[in-house]
Amino acid sequence: MGREASKKSCCRHHPRLQRYVLQPLLLVVMVAVVVVPTTLVFLRHKAELAASKSRISCLAVDVSESECTSSGCLWSPIEGGAPSCYFPPADTHGYRVLDRTYTDPGIWTLQLGLLDTSAKVVPELKQELVLELTQYGDAMFRVRKACMQIRVPGEERFEPPVPLQLPVPQAPDQELYDVAFSADDVIGQVFTLVVTRKDSGTVIFDSGLGGLTYASQFLQVATSLPSSDVYGLGEHAHASFRHSFASPIVYPIFARAQPPYPGSTTNLYGAHPVYYVIEDDTHAHAVLWLNSNAMGDLFYSINTMGDLIYSKNIMGDMFSSRNIMGDLLHSENIMEAELIPKPGLALRAIGGVMDLFFLLGPAPNSVVQQYAQLVGLPAMPPYWALGHHIGRLGYNNTEEIRDVVSRTRRNGIPQDVQHGDIDIMHHNLDFTIDNDNFSQLPEFVKKIKDEGVKFMTVLDPAINAELGPDYEVHVRGVAGNVYVTWGGDVELPDGGNNYGAGDLLLGHARPDNRSAFADFLRPATQTWWGDEILRFRDALQFDGLLIVS
Structure with a gap:
């Protein structure tokens, strides 16, 4: 017609x-x-x-x-x-x-x-x-x-x-x-x-x-x-x-x-x-x-x-x-x-x-x-991402991850990627490393990469909001206006004080304290998140990231 x-x-x-x-x-x-x-x-x-x-x-x-x-x-x-x-x-x-x-x-x-x-x-x-x-x-x-x-x-x-x-x-x-x-x-x-x-x-x-x-x-x-x-x-x-x-x-x-x-x-x-x-x-x-x-x-x-x-x-x-x-x-x-x-x-x-x-x-x-x-079509993953991955939540230190890689090799099992999780980070804080238990992790990651094994870890978009100036990731996030906030005429928690977080929408996730949540629909948030990833990679040479919640 x-x-x-x-x-x-x-x-x-x-x-x-x-x-x-x-x-x-x-x-x-x-x-x-x-x-x-x-x-x-x-x-x-x-x-x-x-x-x-x-x-x-x-x-x-x-x-x-x-x-x-x-x-x-x-x-x-x-x-x-x-x-x-x-x-x-x-x-x-x-x-x-x-x-x-x-x-x-x-x-x-x-x-x-x-x-x-x-x-x-x-x-x-x-x-x-x-x-x-x-x-x-x-x-x-x-x-x-x-x-x-x-x-x-x-x-x-x-x-x-x-x-x-x-x-x-x-x-x-x-x-x-x-x-x-x-x-x-x-x-x-x-x-x-x-x-x-x-x-x-x-x-x-x-x-x-x-x-x-x-x-x-x-x-x-x-x-x-x-x-x-x-x-x-x-x-x-x-x-x-x-x-x-x-x-x-x-x-x-x-x-x-x-x-x-x-x-x-x-x-x-x-x-x-x-x-x-x-x-x-x-x-x-x-x-x-x-x-x-x-x-x-x-x-x-x-x-x-x-x-x-x-x-x-x-x-x-x-x-x-x-x-x-x-x-x-x-x-x-x-x-x-x-x-x-x-x-x-x-x-x-x-x-x-x-x-x-x-x-x-x-x-x-x-x-x-x-x-x-x-x-739209899905993104084409890198070839190595289709290989054999090993990882779990609950590694206590670098030596445990080292043992996993060594044991896998001794038994003739192919491995393309080793994963870390949120427990490699200081008190589950994004973009940090636990220097008490994982101080050797950066050097270990460089070693296995030279041997052909990639390394991945996780990030959680929940950012600890109660550490003040000691947690610079959050400080930069507040300055960049990157978080989800309470909208409209809403009565804030804590008698209106919102635990000193202004109008940020807070909740409990992986970090120990109340967290703020990245609003990825904002261009400023995307820029801030990318900058934090680059800073983190200067400290740990990972090959990929898993975004979890």
């Missing part, structure tokens, strides 16, 4: 969006022709909810009927473990389309208004949203909402400063998918985002089941999935790459220093808010939600008896306004996966914007290529 034809179709029918990339919840949407009447769509959604097939828990698990209904949620106790209190469908909870304009080629802008009947599950639901849908040709499009870039008009919200490799927006020439903003594409209708693969008719995204929730500190959208062959959403330990829907599983998405343990589903070092689906006809797609706030993803699915398998903590108190920050950040009940023949997925975060990228393949390898092209 040419540019003028595409524009005409979007205005008169359902805007058609051609692209393989769907961007998570910052809604940049591509419009498509969907001819199912609105009434029939929502009757189907209501019927599924009533039968417990697609219920998304609303408020806490132990909420009473009066608490549930007074918030605008639906109440209907049912056997089988499904929640009694659950979200209404999109014709009751969410937004309606107030206006839609087509500006530059491939860019649609929607004005959305909150439905008066929306469930008040969190305070201050946003009354107005601006949704921007950007097309990038035939295979990718982006839905941005910043109150869901979708944006709230005039409101600034944090967006990850990630340099995406985006092409120039352009209307597609051949339609690979259809995108509809409402069931019959009429201004004033209830907003739903429905993405359909054109050649097969497969619905790959449908937000109608649970509507759209958008508040200052809570964002949620739910969708049905065309298949239970779902991958991604890391970083967690899994028995297989393919997600299991056999029982409820919680998948938080929030990077932290947590080693993997067998059977654990807790969040680990990385955050990858992207999921991949292999459809029944072997076509594939992926959806990325570009958001760096704490997230959770709830998988839900329907068993052969038509009942959802819910754990007693499927949502915990995450929807409760008093606990939305507490439980969402600190509970393991941020995301659950529950498999049955008709699966679904709820996405939620505690801030930022909804910025959704849809990547439509259609082949599985094409989806991976499109994702790599979008976010």
